[in-house]
Amino acid sequence: MAFSLLNQLRQINRHLVELPCPGCGQFDPQLIWRYDRYFLRVNLSVCRHCSLVYLARGMKDDTQARFYGQLYPRLMRQPPASKAVWNYRLIAGYRFSEISNVVGQCQSVLDIGAGLGFFLEACRAHGCEHYMGLEPGGPQRDHAVQVLGLGEHVRPEELDEQT
Numbered sequence: 430m431a432f433s434l435l436n437q438l439r440q441i442n443r444h445l446v447e448l449p450c451p452g453c454g455q456f457d458p459q460l461i462w463r464y465d466r467y468f469l470r471v472n473l474s475v476c477r478h479c480s481l482v483y484l485a486r487g488m489k490d491d492t493q494a495r496f497y498g499q500l501y502p503r504l505m506r507q508p509p510a511s512k513a514v515w516n517y518r519l520i521a522g523y524r525f526s527e528i529s530n531v532v533g534q535c536q537s538v539l540d541i542g543a544g545l546g547f548f549l550e551a552c553r554a555h556g557c558e559h560y561m562g563l564e565p566g567g568p569q570r571d572h573a574v575q576v577l578g579l580g581e582h583v584r585p586e587e588l589d590e591q592t
């Protein structure tokens with residue numbers, strides 16, 4: 430089971446493509462951290478044009494459909510197993526410090542696709558004054574809001590003109 434999951438992630442890794450900055454559409458990323466979650470080489474980066482932090486490699490079309498249809502529910506099992514929780518928290522802490530090392534410490538954070546909320550929890554723990562997450566997934570958002578106590582800092586929305 431675990432082995433086949435790793436094999437499927439490796440396959441997806443081979444199909445990742447360069448993505449433009451979702452903020453300004455440019456292809457000019459400064460690399461922050463090559464690997465983030467799930468062993469995927471996603472190239473967490475900061476855009477040299479608009480300073481948005483984003484994943485500069487990702488999935489398109491078929492690969493994305495396969496990932497969210499088949500793998501994501503297995504990776505994001507609800508509620509997360511207790512041994513997974515410390516791992517999520519550790520990775521969120523690494524992500525926070527890698528981003529801060531490159532862009533400096535942020536006082537305002539908007540986390541688009543906040544998931545279970547561990548990154549926002551790390552922001553809160555490091556003294557960010559303003560932090561907000563958008564997470565359309567109900568079970569993930571419930572974890573962030575209730576278990577991690579992020580409350581009204583996480584909203585049930587996707588990113589659109591209004592939000």
Ligand SMILES: [Zn+2]
Nearest residue numbers: 450453476479
């Ligand atoms: Zn940009």
